[in-house]
């Protein structure tokens with residue numbers, strides 16, 4: 653059996669069109685154009701692609717993009733000052749501070765200062781709490797995008813087992829919350845889990861978010877499972893050129909899985925589309941309009 657390849661890029665592009673239509677509707681009814689501010693401190697080559705894709709997506713969605721590229725030696729006080737300014741700016745509905753931040757800056761302090769109503773990344777403790785009790789807030793973009801892809805292939809997770817490999821605040825933990833909301837029976841595995849391959853083999857839905865290139869092998873996958881590969885790892889090919897691979901050994905896994913996301917073109921574009929979605933939600937909430 654060969655798995656269905658889940659086309660994240662296509663789903664993301666379709667979402668961009670829906671978002672654009674809803675953004676235009678909000679502009680017509682309330683004169684509001686959704687705005688997203690992105691703060692980038694220092695030069696990280698991997699984030700260059702991410703930032704470029706974000707700018708392209710804002711354009712496709714009719715969202716206004718505000719970019720702040722600050723030098724690596726920027727002080728914590730400066731970043732905090734900028735966050736306060738954006739919190740107060742009525743044209744800005746979403747604020748994203750790209751992580752990781754340079755070491756002189758306390759990221760918890762910065763994320764904690766973002767107005768929870770503008771927290772397009774969903775990293776503020778208030779939004780983390782809202783998600784965990786099932787109240788409306790902002791859901792982190794990568795888990796939100798992954799959940800949309802899972803829903804496309806398996807709308808009902810009742811009676812299904814899900815295994816999330818990775819326990820980060822950004823992906824693993826919020827992913828667990830979303831899968832629980834969908835009635836899956838959820839296991840969170842991580843670096844200290846005993847017999848990880850055996851745990852993975854129990855999964856009807858396997859979400860890989862470990863950040864280790866091709867760690868999850870074909871024989872760790874239950875036949876017919878849905879595999880969501882969150883990893884985006886840049887590795888060198890034997891010819892010295894770089895390429896992107898996920899956390900899953902794709903060529904092996906696709907022979908066993910029922911459906912699988914590719915890297916690139918899977919979860920990555922969905923992360924960006926959900927950043928747009930969160931910004932749109934925020935703009936609607938800012939005027940008390942129903943989306």
Ligand SMILES: Nc1nc(=O)c2c([nH]1)NC[C@@H]1CN(c3ccc(C(=O)N[C@@H](CCC(=O)O)C(=O)O)cc3)C=[N+]21
Pocket residue numbers: 699701702705748749750751752773793794884896915916917918919920921923924
């Ligand atoms: N506060 C914060 N929020 C984030 O969401 C966040 C962050 N910081 N720091 C950096 C990581 C990285 N990240 C990516 C998202 C999409 C792609 C993406 O679109 N990838 C495409 C293209 C990749 C390529 O061609 O290089 C794909 O997978 O198909 C990549 C990387 C979000 N991050």
